Amino acid sequence: MAPKYKQVAEQIETDIVNHVYQHTNKLLTEDEYATKYDISRNTVRKAIEILVNKGYVYQVQGSGVFVRDHYNSDYVNLEKLQGLTSDFSGRKVETRPLAFEQTTANEEVAERMKCPVGTPVYYVKRLRLVDDHPFSVEDSYFRKSLVVYLDENIIRKSIYNYLRNDQKLAIGFADRVIYADFLKAEDAVLLELKENDPALLVDNTVYLTNGQIFDVSRATHHFKHVKMLKVSNIKS
Amino acid sequence: MAPKYKQVAEQIETDIVNHVYQHTNKLLTEDEYATKYDISRNTVRKAIEILVNKGYVYQVQGSGVFVRDHYNSDYVNLEKLQGLTSDFSGRKVETRPLAFEQTTANEEVAERMKCPVGTPVYYVKRLRLVDDHPFSVEDSYFRKSLVVYLDENIIRKSIYNYLRNDQKLAIGFADRVIYADFLKAEDAVLLELKENDPALLVDNTVYLTNGQIFDVSRATHHFKHVKMLKVSNIKS
DNA sequence: AAGTGGTCTAGACCACCGT
């Protein structure tokens, strides 16, 4: 059972996507939502906060909450970690496994995973395509003691859905380091580009809620097809 | 007068940076902070939420709030918009003005600023250096009707501090689109790289609290010296 | 002045972690 504020956030998000507020671009007031859903104003505010963080709306004190012009599906939204499928809903998203093996952490992986060299890990390499265009190549390592089981069937689909739903893994937070570099020859072939073209790289480190690292990955993105979007509020 | 939750967040942040929690890596409990600062638990939670979003700490239900290993000063943290000076505190940050003029929006700028072609704007081009290494080249346009005044002296320092503190401009939120491309010849010279090397680009659109766009910019970053960090929680 | 979002409180109860 999801908490109320999440349910309400999803409700309002659906309304936004369905252009319910199109005439004025303005949401209902907080008091109106409180009455509508029979919840307290603070719960309404928590719901709206989620939408603010996702970049759907902005708040103006004394005035209201307004819908933003939003970037439909050309960007990878850095606020939504669920992966490509949610960013590119309505488009064809495909995953091609390129490698899958059980091995042990070499020095580089051990350093990124903060574990000893030789720790057992799963290695997965996958090519992702959107609308039949190569999108990114992804090298992932999963710590075997934490993910317990993986197979070739699972990695064709969403590894994360499997870990969350079937393995009940409590995924907590993630760091992503974003940078540019020369495209390696091996990846150039897969992305249908040339060696030493630019590449947009993202190094991921994913933690369980208790702070343990269970996954590190590096995604090499097609520089022409991939742009990342970060929305920010000037608070904090 | 900053709100309590912000003040407390800054207090705790200072404590973290000064290694006050180093022995256990664990913050005080929410109740302890509530007593310590004589505030309600909800206010403590708002303060801690800020630190979570900045990537300083993570929360474990039933257990406590823990300090993360943090990435001292090698990354541009996408959660902190204040600019380079705060990301690279303790390092030499320099800004060299390359161009400053009053002009009008051409088609590209008008499109990005969602304003008519011909709208009066300030154009600013600056080179940023960190520890004497070229870091990025930045092309910015400011909508003249909203920023009112700028001069060559201001753009040497922090334009944003000036707009916020002296002009009392209410800066609200920003979009950043991050991507990779070939480095242009003109920027290669400034960054001491070669034409067609990779470049890490960031297109910025900055809004006032009322939703008006007052600044658009494009930063071309040195691919070897710049990495961006995004920390995320798996909530929302 | 009325409307609407922003801050803050005090307290209740639940969910999860550890002993």
Added chain:
DNA sequence: CGGTGGTCTAGACCACTTC
């Protein structure tokens, strides 16, 4: 089981926008 974070409430008062 006790400790600690997560959700939620009802209400007060402030700050800003709009008319």
